[in-house]
Every structure is written in C-alpha cells, then in structure tokens.
Amino acid sequence: DQQVKQNSPSLSVQEGRISILNCDYTNSMFDYFLWYKKYPAEGPTFLISISSIKDKNEDGRFTVFLNKSAKHLSLHIVPSQPGDSAVYFCAASVGTSYDKVIFGPGTSLSVIP
Amino acid sequence: NAGVTQTPKFRVLKTGQSMTLLCAQDMNHEYMYWYRQDPGMGLRLIHYSVGEGTTAKGEVPDGYNVSRLKKQNFLLGLESAAPSQTSVYFCASSYSGNQPQHFGDGTRLSIL
Numbered sequence: 001d002q003q004v005k006q007n008s009p010s011l012s013v014q015e016g017r018i019s020i021l022n023c024d025y026t027n028s029m030f031d032y033f034l035w036y037k038k039y040p041a042e043g044p045t046f047l048i049s050i051s052s053i054k055d056k057n058e059d060g061r062f063t064v065f066l067n068k069s070a071k072h073l074s075l076h077i078v079p080s081q082p083g084d085s086a087v088y089f090c091a092a093s094v095g096t097s098y099d100k101v102i103f104g105p106g107t108s109l110s111v112i113p
Numbered sequence: 114n115a116g117v118t119q120t121p122k123f124r125v126l127k128t129g130q131s132m133t134l135l136c137a138q139d140m141n142h143e144y145m146y147w148y149r150q151d152p153g154m155g156l157r158l159i160h161y162s163v164g165e166g167t168t169a170k171g172e173v174p175d176g177y178n179v180s181r182l183k184k185q186n187f188l189l190g191l192e193s194a195a196p197s198q199t200s201v202y203f204c205a206s207s208y209s210g211n212q213p214q215h216f217g218d219g220t221r222l223s224i225l
Binding site for chain 2 (some may be wrong): 002009034036041042043044045046050064077088089091101103104105106
C-alpha cells in the first residue's frame, strides 16, 4: 500500500495560470515533506520542502501548503510557465531520515503556452 | 559541475547475466543512495551508504549488492539479472542525512 499518493497522474494548465499539485499521505509519523521536479532523461531535482511545524513554505513562484489533520499537502506554482512542464514527485519522511524517504508516483504537469 | 554521474545510461541484459552500475559524485558528499523507478510507482530505495566503506539495505535490496570503496563512488551490482529488475535506476548523494538529495540522470536497464 502506497504511503505517499499522488492521485492525479497528469495535469494541464495554461501559461500564466496557477498549477496545483496534490499529495496525500497515510503515515501520521511523517513530519518532513519534499517536492522534486524531473525533466525527461534527467534525474529529479529538489524543489522545496516543508517541516510539519509549518503549514506553508514559499520560494519564489513555488509554495507548499501542509494540512496535517488531513494528511495532505499541495504545491502551488504561480504563475505557471512552459518550463515548469515536468514530473513532480512528492516525498515524505520521518524527521530527516535519509533512509526513510518515501516517494509518491509523480504527477506530470504540462503548461500550455 | 558534473554533480552525480551514472554509467552507463542504457543497457540491455539477458536473464542470468551480471553487471555493475557505477555512480560517481564530485561534491564530497558522505551519503549516497541507489533507487529504482518503475511505472506508476515512486522511487524506491535499494541500498544506501553513509560513508566510505559502509553500506545498508533500503526498501527493496533483494537481488542487488553494493560497494563504497571510495567516497566518491557507489557501485550497484546485479549478480544474476532477472526480468523483474527491468527499471530505471537512479543514484543520489547528499552532504548529510538531513539534506535534500542530488540525483544522477538515471540508467535505463532492460532484462530480456
């Protein structure tokens, strides 16, 4: 059973609009969350993270929101740009344990010019 | 900056053959990891290392062995390849356990 779920395999958004990528988790012990971005034929690259002591973390056009009671987090990209087209992986861990990071299956985002 | 380099990028093997995937990082990172990615699934940790000369099992270690003889290199071995090991393999490294990981570009491995 997947502990980290990304129920939307794909998402299409118009350039300039907001992209919202969702992630749900089942393990209540998770308290550190990361988003990675992956282009075709490349490895994932770290995008943004959030600790469970926060409910929001912002970095430029990227904002991650965490709702602990719902075991849900989301990544907002505003405004979306064509270069944002990629696969986005949500990941979760207990603390910052390097050997306990669980990745979701990913959501493929297409930003249409 | 090379970062994390994986060799080879593609490989086709026959069932029962053996091979070694090489990962090299030039960032002086202590921690290194091997993941596999399968369709519809997230990255799953195979083995990891917290420093030169150390290795440990991850979530899906069966059928694989690893070695970390030098700090900058982390080798993943398949002793007797099976079709179930067809996957994309990613190597990653990090300075410490509480830092995000840097990934290589992956090795696409097909076992026939």
